[in-house]
Amino acid sequence: MxxxxxxxxxxxxxxxxxxxxxxxxxxxxxxxxxxxxxxxxxxxxxxxxxxxxxxxxxxxxxxxxxxxxxxxxxxxxxxxxxxxxxxxxxxxxxxxxxxxxxxxxxxxxxxxxxxxxxIIKERAEIDNIERALKIAEKSFMKTDVEGVEVEVAAELEYHMKVNGSKRPAFDTIVASGARSSNPHAEVSFNKIQTPIILDWGATWEGYSSDTTRTLVTQKHEEEILDILLDAQREGVKTAKPGVKASYIDKVVRNIISEYGYGDNFIHSTGHGIGLEVHEPPSLSADEDIKLEKNMIVTIEPGIYIKGKYGIRIEDMILIRKNPKILNRLPSIIKL
The missing domain is CATH 3.40.350.10 (Creatinase/prolidase N-terminal domain)
Structure with a gap:
C-alpha cells in the first residue's frame, strides 16, 4: 500500500x-x-x-x-x-x-x-504485533510471581527487554489483593497477595502488545474469572467485520450484568492496538465505528469489588470472518 x-x-x-x-x-x-x-x-x-x-x-x-x-x-x-x-x-x-x-x-x-x-493493519503490521505479543508471553512464562509487586514488574520488563522489546509498551501493572480492585493501579512495594492482576505489553518494530491475566487461588475468585471468560468468549464470537464496536461492548456487558456484576464492570470492553497501545476503535457504548477485516482489538472484561479484589482477562483479537485470538497464553493461571 x-x-x-x-x-x-x-x-x-x-x-x-x-x-x-x-x-x-x-x-x-x-x-x-x-x-x-x-x-x-x-x-x-x-x-x-x-x-x-x-x-x-x-x-x-x-x-x-x-x-x-x-x-x-x-x-x-x-x-x-x-x-x-x-x-x-x-x-x-x-x-x-x-x-x-x-x-x-x-x-x-x-x-x-x-x-x-x-486502524486497519497490513500483513507486516500484524506480524510485528504478533512478534511483540510472543515476546510478552514468553517473558511472562519466565517471570516468578512472588515477593513484592515492584519486583515482579521489574523482572517481567527485564525479560521483555532481553527477549527483544526495546521498551515495555506501557508501565507494567502488578496489582494484588485489595489493590487489584483499582483497574490501573501502579505497582507498589507491597508483598504479593491474591488475586494478582498483571497487565503488560512488549514492543517490536514500534508495534505494541497488551495482555492481562489474573492469577487466582480462591474459589470465589475462580467463579468471577469464569464469568469474565464467558463474557469474553461471546465478545470474541461477535467481533466480526461489519459489527459496530459498541455492540461488542453491549454483548460483553450484558453477560456480566446477567450474573449480577454489571455495576462492577467499570471500564470499556476494549480498544484498538498498533503503533499505540490505545488506538481506535474503542469497544465502548458510544463508539459507532464498524469493525473491519484486519483491525486488531483487545477484549478485556473486568469485575472489581471496591476495596476487596478485582479480576480482569485481556486478549488481542484479529478481526476477520472467524475472529482469531492472537494470544497463546492460557486464560486460567494458578499460583
Missing amino acids: DRMGIAMDKITEANCDMAVISKSENIFYLAGFKPSARAFLVLFDEPVLMVNSMDMAEAENKTSVDLFEFKKLEDVKERIGSLSPESVIFEPSISLGTFEKLKGSFNFIVKDIIGDLR
Whole structure:
C-alpha cells in the first residue's frame, strides 16, 4: 500500500492542498522514522520531513523522504509559507502553542487523516504485533510471581527487554489483593497477595502488545474469572467485520450484568492496538465505528469489588470472518 499516496488523496478529499503531520506515530507510519523530539512531516507536492539536529543522522538512515533541519519553529513556519498553501490540515494532537506559532495566512482545518489509515493493519503490521505479543508471553512464562509487586514488574520488563522489546509498551501493572480492585493501579512495594492482576505489553518494530491475566487461588475468585471468560468468549464470537464496536461492548456487558456484576464492570470492553497501545476503535457504548477485516482489538472484561479484589482477562483479537485470538497464553493461571 502506498501510504503516502493515500494520505495525499485524503488531503484532496478534505479540499486542502497541504497537511502538517506532527504526531510521532503518524510520522513513523508514513516516513518509516519515529522522531525522538518535535518534528513535522509536511505533505505537499513533494513531502518534506522537518527534524531537529538531534534526529537528523538517524532520520537519514531510516527514511527516503526529503529532510529539512530546523532550529526553531519559525524555520518550520517559513518553510511552510514558502510553499504558498491555500488550505492546510493540522492534526488534533498538535499543541495550541505550536499551532499558534505555525499558522499563517492560509486557511486551515483540524483533522486526523492518518488515524483512519492506521486502524486497519497490513500483513507486516500484524506480524510485528504478533512478534511483540510472543515476546510478552514468553517473558511472562519466565517471570516468578512472588515477593513484592515492584519486583515482579521489574523482572517481567527485564525479560521483555532481553527477549527483544526495546521498551515495555506501557508501565507494567502488578496489582494484588485489595489493590487489584483499582483497574490501573501502579505497582507498589507491597508483598504479593491474591488475586494478582498483571497487565503488560512488549514492543517490536514500534508495534505494541497488551495482555492481562489474573492469577487466582480462591474459589470465589475462580467463579468471577469464569464469568469474565464467558463474557469474553461471546465478545470474541461477535467481533466480526461489519459489527459496530459498541455492540461488542453491549454483548460483553450484558453477560456480566446477567450474573449480577454489571455495576462492577467499570471500564470499556476494549480498544484498538498498533503503533499505540490505545488506538481506535474503542469497544465502548458510544463508539459507532464498524469493525473491519484486519483491525486488531483487545477484549478485556473486568469485575472489581471496591476495596476487596478485582479480576480482569485481556486478549488481542484479529478481526476477520472467524475472529482469531492472537494470544497463546492460557486464560486460567494458578499460583
